[in-house]
Amino acid sequence: MKIFLPAVALWGKKAPSHSITTIMITDDQHTIVTGSQEGQLCLWNLSSELKISAKELLFGHTASITCLAKAREFEKQPYVVSASENGEMCVWNVTSGQCIESTTLPYRHTAICYYHCAFRMTGDGWLLCCGEYQDIIIIDAKTLVVLHTFTSSQSPDWISCMCIVHSMRIQEDSLLVVSVTGDLKVWNLSSSINSIQERKDIYEKESKSLDSPNCRTIRFCTYTERLLLVVFSKCWQVYDFCDFSLLLTEVSKSREFFAGGEVLAAHRIIIWTEDGHSYIYQLLNSGLSKSLYPADGRVLKGTMYPHLLCSTSVKENKSYPFVMGYLNERKEPFYKVLFSGEMSGRITLWHIPDVPVSKFDGSPKEIPITTTYILQDNFDKYHTISPSIIDGFCAFEDGDGSPAVTSSMFIPSFDKLICGCEDGRIFITLALNAAKAGLLEDNAFFRKDSLPYKVLRGHNKSVTSLLYPHSHSSKLDQSWMVSGDQESCVIWWDIFTEEVLHKFFLRAGAVTSLLMSPEIFTLKDHHIVCCVCNDHSVILLHLEEKTCLLKAQKHLSPVTTIKWHPVENFLIVGCADDSIYIWEIETGK
Structure with a gap:
């Protein structure tokens, strides 16, 4: 059961x-x-x-x-x-x-209207959607499957409102509806029900x-x-x-x-x-x-x-x-x-x-x-919620109030909760006990000031992202962790010994996310850490060789998607303005 x-x-x-x-x-x-x-x-x-x-x-x-x-x-x-x-x-x-x-569809909707005509329609009705695409998309309200479209015979365009x-x-x-260029259009809904079922074109x-x-x-x-x-x-x-x-x-x-x-x-x-x-x-x-x-x-x-x-x-x-x-x-x-x-x-x-x-x-x-x-x-x-999950041992360490947690990560295999803070410190504690302490703070067995913990010191600015490489590939060492901060510094740690294995100074924007290359993609039998920064740059790091493989800085808008081409050793970067950049990792072009 x-x-x-x-x-x-x-x-x-x-x-x-x-x-x-x-x-x-x-x-x-x-x-x-x-x-x-x-x-x-x-x-x-x-x-x-x-x-x-x-x-x-x-x-x-x-x-x-x-x-x-x-x-x-x-x-x-x-x-x-x-x-x-x-x-x-x-x-x-x-x-x-x-x-x-x-569901996920290749459309960015900006408005949705629900339509149901009980005596003419079967099912749960339609979702009439408009947005950054031409005309109107009709979606089944129950299954979210695209049923049909209302198409313009004159000046098809994006729709502003409806x-x-x-x-x-x-x-x-x-x-x-009114299009982005100011054209008012009218579709007949009542007479369109049969046409949609028969997959006929429906014009205004x-x-x-x-x-x-x-x-x-x-x-x-x-x-x-x-x-x-x-x-x-x-x-x-x-x-x-x-x-x-x-x-x-x-x-x-x-x-x-x-x-x-x-x-x-x-x-x-x-x-x-x-x-x-x-x-x-x-x-x-x-x-x-x-x-x-x-x-x-x-x-x-x-x-x-x-x-x-x-x-x-x-x-x-x-x-x-x-x-x-x-x-x-x-x-x-x-x-x-x-x-x-x-x-x-x-x-x-x-x-x-x-x-x-x-x-x-x-x-x-x-x-x-x-x-x-x-x-x-x-x-x-309501004052029944504890101030912070790291409050007890943080106050015990320096006597001050606990800093804001700016990034966090859970490692299930070791029951580790890792919290990066705005002052650059990284706290490691037992996740289950920390959760119990948050829920049962008056219980003597789970007091926050009695929680075992470690503190990693190496960052001077707010810790913005964390990565546990072993969770992406079982071949990688279970003791490794990678963290990035607001000052564009990335640190490779041994979380068991609390040792800094290497510091990478990227000279870019704040590190917003850290990604691991997929298992099917390796370079010289080693995996690669991908750093996405808020200045639109993407930087690839080789941990074991302690080197920067690629610094991609020509993107004109924020990076939204990273894909890897394992055969050609390409890094494919998608940006918020719908542009796509293809980088050759080994040459940096």
Whole structure:
């Protein structure tokens, strides 16, 4: 019988970094989900009084999160989907925190919309995805398999933003998108279901140039089924959905850039900016037409103008960029909520009044912040967690507080936990006992100050990376360890004797990662250590010969991928700008 034990992560008093890149509130309005630059997701509880508390960190991505969306009909299955910069996609159960499905595709998604039509479709629906590729990709919401694509017959291009239109008036579902060059395109979703099953090409039914780039948001007014809000970086516009005629253009102030917007009610919209400000407008008739919404369905020929009702206050010391969203109708007590996430990890909520009004003198009111919260608030609230796993023996050694752990590594075969610190020291202790000490700090058998440990001294700056070569090849000595620091120094250690076998001074940037050449690749029957540095350089070291084999420094952007060609002795380097460099190891060319 197999027994599966849950993994336990221990942090000190300082919360882990969670730089928010995308944010959403689930349909049941009990959970906020945030994706981060570090790759993890965070689930936050949201109370009926709009109070926030962190619930779980979800680990499954290895790159920055680019978008979040619901992945099912939420009342039946509380699932959300996340996508990252390197093409990873995961479906999560936000109630249990489990990853239900995952895949890696050769696409970088920037937006996802869930679509399901119960009386026309079988299965769990589609994920309509757009990003850094042409047009729209349709993915099965259950299996994450690519089903088909929506293709442009005119000016195919990347898509900036999209929205799904459910129109009761014409009993038809449509997908509206705006490309990076400002072309508005419409696909018919309802009639596409059979075509997708039959693998037929599906082209847009309408296309119109909006003559403005950098579209940030497109939203359909469900209250009137006539108006379409389109937000660009430097202006926002309102169109008539019937014929896409322009009704209103509002240009931003000189240094203000719009980031998104939503429709609040039939005549009311909210627009927010990149620096976290938002403005609520009432759309009024200019007097050039008799009615904003003709009962006979005729085209709106008149124009409108916006009247500013109120704006939201923002917290000082903001961290950019902001990502914002809006929850249109909350279940009882029927709150309307504007929310934002910051690079610092802070979440802010504003309760938007049902009928926002101006002051008596006609000037706009300011809506105060309702709630603001950061992950560190959870750590400050509960004091049961030990400050650091190395706190006991570090304080015993020098009497000072323990330095921050900047890199760590676990060696299962010897039960060794190795922690590199910001002051250059490397601590080695027993991993299982250290974990017990963190969980049972009041137990006399597992006190931190009684843990056996070693200290390796050799680095003058923060230890940024660690490597245990034997875990990559059983032929290599079990006593070897390699460490790199912020000052571009790499040290080859014997961890049993605590001896420095050799120091390599790379004269490059801080060492961000240390990699071992694969077992099928050897040079003169010896394995090679690959050092990736933050100045975009890659350096190969021969440990036994204590030499530098290759110093590759021509990369123009950060290194993201390293591959080895065992036959030709090539090192293949992939960079963040999608460039690829092939280096000949023996000649350095």
